[in-house]
Amino acid sequence: MRNQGRGQKPAKRQQRPQNFEYIRKLNGKIVKIFLRNGEKIEGEIAGISTYEIIVKVNNKNLLIYKHAIDYIEY
Amino acid sequence: MRNQGRGQKPAKRQQRPQNFEYIRKLNGKIVKIFLRNGEKIEGEIAGISTYEIIVKVNNKNLLIYKHAIDYIEY
Amino acid sequence: MRNQGRGQKPAKRQQRPQNFEYIRKLNGKIVKIFLRNGEKIEGEIAGISTYEIIVKVNNKNLLIYKHAIDYIEY
Amino acid sequence: MRNQGRGQKPAKRQQRPQNFEYIRKLNGKIVKIFLRNGEKIEGEIAGISTYEIIVKVNNKNLLIYKHAIDYIEY
């Protein structure tokens, strides 16, 4: 359970289950997604699964693999 | 089970099993697949396994590894 | 077991075990392998393991890591 | 448990649980993050999950995937 090993300030993060993901909080939000190929995609996050993110951009739906994402600005 | 950690709107996604993948819904559909190498492949998704996607393009069959996919437009 | 979460056409893929891989069907076949480095390798698939593919090209044997493969044409 | 296999100096690291991560010690600190795309991001680490790091840069929040990070200077 303790995942710091040495005496440290009691960690806020220990209250989160191990599969916690920040990305889940961005569901329904408009974000900018920076991909490994250099592309920047701006759109609404419309779905999230273990390895995928669904983004609505204009009239298109994109299934983006998380492994292709460098970072997301929100 | 709760994978958000803090009080939030009851999540629709909790109704999905953990191995849910959006890609499974695209089986049989014509999509555009954008690869990490810059290629764009348009074809019909003809099969999906844990790490692979089978795509029919013209007269060819392609076994595409998911790790090589940046995103899919549908 | 159900890996679609919502009512959908009974999926053929549920008949396959979870470790099913399409690549296993290509054992012994001549294929074109497109790598992440841009190389295209044409040869006979002579062996498959969890992370590796053995390919015979001319007089050489190649141990190719699946992670280096973008797609395979067959 | 022993993860060195051969007689060696008793390892300090055996005192750490297997899911120990150095990144957890950098929570709240200002760091420089070097990404695989060549970008260098300087900011405060504001959150860490299994696969993600939250960084505050100026007025923006970034959700950075660990897989996109080459190294962090601190």
Place this chain on the structure above:
Amino acid sequence: MRNQGRGQKPAKRQQRPQNFEYIRKLNGKIVKIFLRNGEKIEGEIAGISTYEIIVKVNNKNLLIYKHAIDYIEY
């Protein structure tokens, strides 16, 4: 156990345990290793672990991560 799902020629590979790796057969051999960075390293494989390969090249020892290898010619 069956990892083909449909009636097919009884697979030789079912005789191998699931963690079988071809790379283990190359221990002690001189090989050419092609890396994702474009480098070609020729040397003797002197050790193999789950994620690493030890290679002796001239007077140097290299610890190469498997994830950095595209393919090995032998």
Place this chain on the structure above:
Amino acid sequence: MRNQGRGQKPAKRQQRPQNFEYIRKLNGKIVKIFLRNGEKIEGEIAGISTYEIIVKVNNKNLLIYKHAIDYIEY
């Protein structure tokens, strides 16, 4: 347990536990680390965790992700 499947010389590696890593032997040593971005970092390995390596370079501490390392010369 047997991870070769076919009769072969009794493997030294079977004496090592499955989570054995050569990198653990380099703790405290001065090494050259070659990254996927083309950088070469020379420094002392000051810590190792499952996915990270701590390196001291001049007056700086670097947390390097293993996934970003191509190879290490030692």
